[in-house]
Amino acid sequence: MLRYLVYGLISLGLGGLLGMGSVASAAQLTPEQSDLQDALQTTPQGIPVSTYFDMGTSSLSQARVVPSRNSAVTNTEAVRLTNGTYQVGAVWSKPERKFDLNQDQTLSMWVYLGNQFDKAADGMAFVLQNDKRGKDALTKFPSSDPHKIQGETLGVWGVDNNNQETDGGRMQQYVADSAIQNSWALEFDTHLNTDNTLRTVHEANSFDLDKKNHPLLGPHIASNYPGDPKSYFPHIVYSWIPFKRYASTVYQDKGILPEKRGAVKGNANHPEGDFSFLSNGQWHHVTLTYEAQKANASTGTGQMTYSFDDRDPHSGIAGRSVMSTTVPIDKHKIDPDGSGKALWGFTGATGAWDENNLVVFDQIPSLVKGNSTATLLADGKEVNNGDVIDHGSPVQLDYRVQYQSGSVDWQKIAAQITLPQKITFKTVTITNANGQTDAVLGKDADLSTGKFTHQLANPLSKENPWVTISFTGKVQTQSGSVAAAVSEFNGTEAATETTTPQFNIDPPQMSLQMLTATGEPFDNQESVTLTGLVDLGNLQYRNSQLHIESWLNGKRQDEQSLRDSDEAREFHYNLAANSLRPGNNSLEMVVVTADGLMSNPLYLNLTGMADSTGGGEVSFSGQSMPLIFNGQLTGRPQELFSQAGFALHVTDSRLTGSWQLQAQVAPLTDFTTHRLLAGNLIYKSATGPITLTNVARPVMDHENQGSGSDVNVADSWSAAANQGLFLHLSGGAVAGNYQSKITWTLLDTA
Template sequence: MFKRWLSAGWLLLAICLGSAPIVARADSDLDHALATAPQGIVLDKTNAFVTTETTKKSSATVMDGKNEATPGTDVAALTSGTHQFGSLWSLDAGSFSLYHDQTISAWLYLGDQGVKSAGGVAFVLQNDWRGIGAMPVKSKDAIPAETVGVWGIDNDRHQSQPKALAETAIQNSWALEFDTGYNGDWGKSAVGQANAFDGAEHGPHIGNNFPADPRTYTQRVFDKGLLNHKHYYFNMVHHGVIEDVNHPDFLANGQWHHVTLKWDYRAETLSYAFDDRNPITGERQPGRHDEARVFPFMLDPHKTGEVRWGFTATSGSQAENNLVILENVPGLVSANADLTATNLSQARELTTNGQVLGGDRLQLDYQLKYVDGRQPWQNILANLALPTAFTPEAITITYQDAHLPPQTVSVRDVKDHRLSVRLREALNTANRQATVRVVGQVDTVTACTPVAPVTSTFTSTTQTCAVDSPKYFINPHADLDLKVTSDNPAKLAAGTATTVTGTVSPALTGLRVKPVLNGQALPDVPVKDGQFTLPLTAKQLQGGTNNLVLRAVTAMGDESAPVTVTLAVAGELKFSTVSPQENFQATRLTGQSQLVKRAGQWQLAVRDTRGTGERWTLTAAATPFIAKDAHGAQLVGQPVYVTDYQRIPILTTPTAVYSHVTDDSVADGEVDVAGGWRDDTGVLLHVQSASLSGQYQGTITWALTDAPQ
């Protein structure tokens, strides 16, 4: 038999560095999800705007949240078992207008199966003729998990045309999927299995496209070689992908995830933010963002200006709890909430990281504002979370309409710093604003006491608004004020000493400053005539960021608010070890695509001395591999970077393959990238079936950027 061999010869690896581009289990999981459910709206059947009663094939149902801190929350359980499909759709009364700006916010729970998940959840806009009965349809069998309840069904090995596949999806639709499963089969194993949409590029991810558009699907062919008999399967084109290479279980991690979707009708774009609120505290956080161009003519062929919106979900061979909590119904009510905290004793507003004294009187004004909508904002339940170390003395609710009398609330209704009270009046165009005012006193303390932010919510059957109280500090009545007079922040050259100076008032006798540098306590510094000086040697300072926390302390133990001084000692991001030349294993060509393993001990390590919290991303680019002999053929294939959950092609354009957040406490900021590779992960060579035998050589260029990609 004729044998072909391939020897991937030496590689020249160039370095580029720059700062510019620098079970019972399922039940317990459900119990946990319901017990930790964030605040959402009530899914009212008598005045319904959405429904889970969509089709006989749907397993969706509505459950009561079990979190005492979020009363009145309904949870739409789209799937809770194996091989299920579930859907929640808006009714005509809750339709989505394409000709107005819209906002939808919700909480998603995607199970706790991590990378073992198979399905996920999708947010969908659609005008399918089946209405609330819309779903992927091809046979009476269970809907495959990879469809996430909206994409086409790819289980027919003889189906060769993307158009036929697209016709099995929800029609006239756009979808944003939260895909917890990795559908990455390829070749023979992908044929007829409905498990190849993710191809070789994506592990668990968020992405979007048009399910009924044939251009969403890319045909792949498996040629059996016998009588030219071909079988087909499809990959899916993903847009606006959000994923986490280092934490592929970032979706199905047993936590609630907040999602905000904003439609800009003039730009015809829908932006989405994921994890933009803390699921425990409700506080706002940066989250991850992207946006999509959504063409109305692809959703609304009859130009009605309206689409149906909702969520679909699927599960695979393992039970998955795919749950949704809605915070609003778009277009019905547009409203917002705000909080103003005022220190009445000091006659000034209390803002984030502000300071109060024990015994000060505070006024908390929770302001609800009706902007517009097709209905009034009515039957509003206020769930107030009051700050700790605060005792309320009076609570009133007033309305903008002067003809409406104030609503008095008893302070005895406050339990464990929480109060639930229903507003007596609705908000509308004639009565746009209500203010819930809480007046009380700050508790006395013996030492500086931080008060963490807490989240209050205002919810109804159509809208939920959340507002955070500011983080602040309670000082003992001594009211010490420490100020730093030297540079803060300060930038220092490597090997440089510095001196931190400051003042403390009032200038009491026996005052001292307690410094803590990078978590290590330093000797106390005496305060003389209200001034202090703290010298720091170069040996005490580490490369990168140094945090110096200062507190002034009296002889009686009273403390000032902490003051942080940031000292940045110049550090650098660089490769500490890179192989200048390496090889792949000599391999016999089989006529099939294959992955060729590395030969030898590849070296690739990065050292970051810029400080804890600094981020960097490793990118790779490769030239085409060219045969060394006379024919000079180009290899049909390319290097790939393989992890447990994805395979990233290394092409001529630099591609992010690894990201890291520096921790100085681990190996002094050094990361051995190649040391973490197994034989079947890291850099491998993907050789396709059409490759010719020969010795090939090419160049892989590694680069570092000082920000995640």
Template sequence: MKIRTLFFSVMVIGLGLMIWGKSLTAQASIFDPPIKQALDAAPQGVSVNDYFSLGTVANNSAILANTPFGENQAVQLTDKASQLGTIWTNDSSAMSLDSDATASMWMNFGDRNSSSGDGMAFVLQNDGRDLAASSTNSAGKPLGGETLGVWGSDQDKTKGQSSDVAERAIQNSWALEFDTYSNKISGSAAPGLSSSFDDDPNLAAPYAHIASGFPSNPATYTMHATSNGYYATMNHTQPIYAGSAGWMVDGAWHHVTLKWHAADQTMTYIYDDKDPKTGDPLPNPQSRTVSVPKKAIDPGNTGKVRWGFTGSTGTRYEPNAVVFEQVPGIVNATATTDIKDETTQRAVTSGTSVGAGHSLRLNYNLAYTGGSQNWKDIQAHLNLPANIDYTGGTITYGDHSLPVTQLNKTDLQSGEVTLPVEALSKENPTATITLNGDAKVGSTGQLTNKFIGANAITDARTPDFTVTAPSKSSAFHMAWTGDSQTGEATVGAKDDVPVTAQLSYDDKSTVDNSQTVLHPVINGDPQPIIPLKTTDPAGAVSYSVPQEKLQSGQTNTLQLYAEDGAGRISDKLTYTITVKSGSLDLSVPTGATFRPTTLTGHEQLIQPSDDFKVSVSDTRGSGHDWTLYAKSTTFASRFRSILPASLIYKNGDGVANLTAGFAKIESATTTGDSAVTDISKDWGANTGLLLDVQGNAIGGSHDSPALYGGTITWSFTNAPATE
């Protein structure tokens, strides 16, 4: 009875794992401790069951598993002898073949070395069986072994055509195999057996290998006749192999990146390109690019393809497992970094040197390039170069309606910083994290930064660079002088702003003006470098802030510092400048009349009276735009009879009907310090504002004229006219 109870308990755990994707820890601890060790050391990925479905082949050995990063972070395809495991993207996660896409994942093949078999395959397919797609034997039953669950089968020794093998494969497919066992027993050496696929001259050594091909294409197989029947060898395309036992099956997690290039219909696969512990790029990844015509995997021209993994074992076995990092079709995302030396206006690249005190700007650039979902719940995990003294930063977005996130110096004190980033989408495709700071003496290596979202993970590296000390050590100072000592000024919109300062050294040595330059930065924008004047006293600084660089009606910031011939950077001074905004005013009469007119029974144009004056005053300074619009109601008498007339505006040959709605009256760009535009100055009998009265209008008598009134609404904007 006790034995029966124990057996039942184990089976419940197994069923729970297979149906609901619970933790694999319980099963691993009972059957195979190396599985638990691999999963406990797994890198972070995205949740598998959000985008994938287990294949519906009979006795599918694939199960979902937990890692330290959460539930359902991995899929284990096999862990015992004679298994077949498959997992496929669900319908909503299909990959588009019409745009570039990247898939990335971590793969673990166990550590059984020469006892391992048979491996896994990454597969693109449009097989009509959908989730039930797999290799089959001659009876149509799912088949693993050397087929890896995707290639054709040559078990029927009476079939001598390669098409007979191809029809047993996953149809309309392309596969990248990770084959951990070399199948080189020929049909003649082992009658009735099928273990010959890897007897291919393209494979240089009888060890594990990576290769690609089209499983349902007869050209993938070469048939051989023996006295015992036929067997097939597989033609491996662009293989990757190490030529040593234990390669791949070393218990480590191996990173794989696949890049689909839609324009030329090629796939690039890269093996071992990242370190599983640090995420840093590995020095010698192996890469191949092969042609994958869309018609071979999408003969129905749907523009989409299902993808996933198959894995199998025979008498030899291994615990095959996969962690997905980026799922094409869900989110396509990229990340890059760049550093700019604002003092020299040059890019900081790997191996370069930067002078101490130079202003640096570090950018982390995230981009969403497509997918069926937004890239959501993004956390930026930044490893900050230690040789920068950070002063602050921002997070800005491609959708400029989103607010800018301000980062303070205190936010950036730790060498490792985590920042939340808004979701990226078609409407908001980019985010840029910008960090500002000053270079300080020291060196930094290349640092990996991870951008982890709920449905995609990517990374980018900052370059290694060295900050060198100046050739002279005496401190270099700058101080405001004269009227600039207050550190602030308020000016009119037209005014340049002069500032003065004095440079000095701690050791009292003389500043050489001919070897010293100024670095002005206005509102965060570096300006051209300016040499000190050799005709001025030693160390005397004079600089004029250009009016056109200042924003009217706002507080502007000038940062000013100097650099001498020894590479010393002075104190960085800040000067605030408030620009008075000026005003934009419209003058129109509150009440005005049109000239008394005797009706003729024909259409007439009636001019405004001389008191109908309209003008615009702009004291905001040059370069500002404005546009004036107007519309009118109909004209009616006090008895509510309507005057058959329209208020029009004539400007040359153009005629606008103000009674029909708003029409442009005038627009201009102010060119001087201030300007008054007399809109009504040139109005006349056939130009400007006119009342167009029709011939059927009814007037009053000389003693009792008919009076009609209406309302003109003026609309005034401080922007150019919109056509």
């Protein structure tokens, strides 16, 4: 297999937003505003905030309630803790919604930590607290000047600004006194504060060191008690007389770390940190499960399990790459007066760098604890993930929505059900624990769309703790895998999701038998007809109800139908002249019935005679032209099409043969500031879009049809046809002049 390389340049010029038409002027969205807009347009399903929470009342708090802009969710609000530099914010549960430290609790939420990756600052924290300031509780900053806000505190940890303290114990106490008192915090730390030398140490920028003064390598999730002096480790650095004292945070657990992250810098056994872990432009689901007496009832210790990324933000499917840790909770440190309660909420802070910190709540402790499950039965047996069920099987799909506990009823529950594919559902019934049934009328009763949306008629409560939505139907006559389907049940007090199992439909045992001998080489310049038989087993189909689908050397061929004029179950498969290449060829064939049943595949190896012309080659003919993109930033995601003039020729002088074109792109970088572009180069063709990276990706395949060829790769490119090279820009792209190098690789695949 031959391989040829050719290099080209990509040039990109981006300007700011221009006013158009009758608009006198237009303000360009900042990257932070664009990121906030994107986050609000993709909020997952949650519950209203204002009914259950108060914004922090400190004069410094910037927290606000902002409505979701996602049309696919209902009754959802988000808390925006920060959205700029030098900000701090807090949101606290209303007094009647305090966290009960003496009862088992479950709460969950979605958190958004911006899209700044290694430029993020600084994160947020989930907090339980009994600070005397109540809703006014925040870190005690040294000044009311917002520019004195230290982002590393996240609004809950203490302030480390006494660099000339000589005693380590006094340093620990000093920092702890400025934190939120009587508190436990679970931090989502997106920015590393790692000053650790006499030259670099200054106020409040050293929390992310270990006890040996080594910087941590990446973003992390971990917990401890911000008002406890033992949560801070005192460091000192000096050179003869000059010295500086500074503190790092100590965690009660190893926390949650991405796989790429190492423990300490300089350790060869650990790779570099993963800065795409938290601030990556994605919503992350968090569940906290508290067990009041699990650890040690005699010492008043509870236990908290926190799980991160336990639901996919796009599909809602549970348990994708869930990371989980369990820690003890010392109730006395949170609740020294023994009230058994604690305010709970979130704090967040930024310093000189910015970050959008957002929270969407979907389950609140002591309000309503509910869940939902989906059970699929085929032929009366429960279907689990990966099971195989027979086509034509009768099925029953039950969704059970359950009220487990709470202080109020679970009201106005909207069922938004996505039914699994390849099943024809005929009936739906809704039955409550109290014996009442819901009438399903109108469009709700139409199950052919694969969607079922219905407002449940009865709230769930202690008196009516569950409702079952039951569907019956039949597996269609199609084979293949059926993906999990996600459904939501959203009320004003809680929101929950569930998924059906992934399963496979077993095809009937149809098969193909070849009658034509295939051991000898075929003359490639002549058409080839292959004759065979279809074994249908006990199935009854006419020839005209069958067709053959095939793939030659991995390329899909046109369908070929069987004819009723031939013998029953006999087929004649035709290969046009010059379809085979010299040497080995692979042919895969399946027979498909009119109603979608598919046979087992038949694999054939066919040998094509050598090309009688005896020559020819494939290669690039000349260098590629520069690719040029120009555009105006709008503050929203957009795609730019490459300007006219680009050409890349591939010449193949062989009569038969095939080749593949691959492309890889170095990161687009502003040649003045060296800033990386917030965007990607995308190659679009009839088979779909391909995002180009620094790893070679196939973008085009070509096969000669009995004569040589000279192909200009860009001939089929056009913005109208949505084909060719496009530059996708995120809403946070910054104006500038960017350049990169694209490597074109030509593979001889004949």
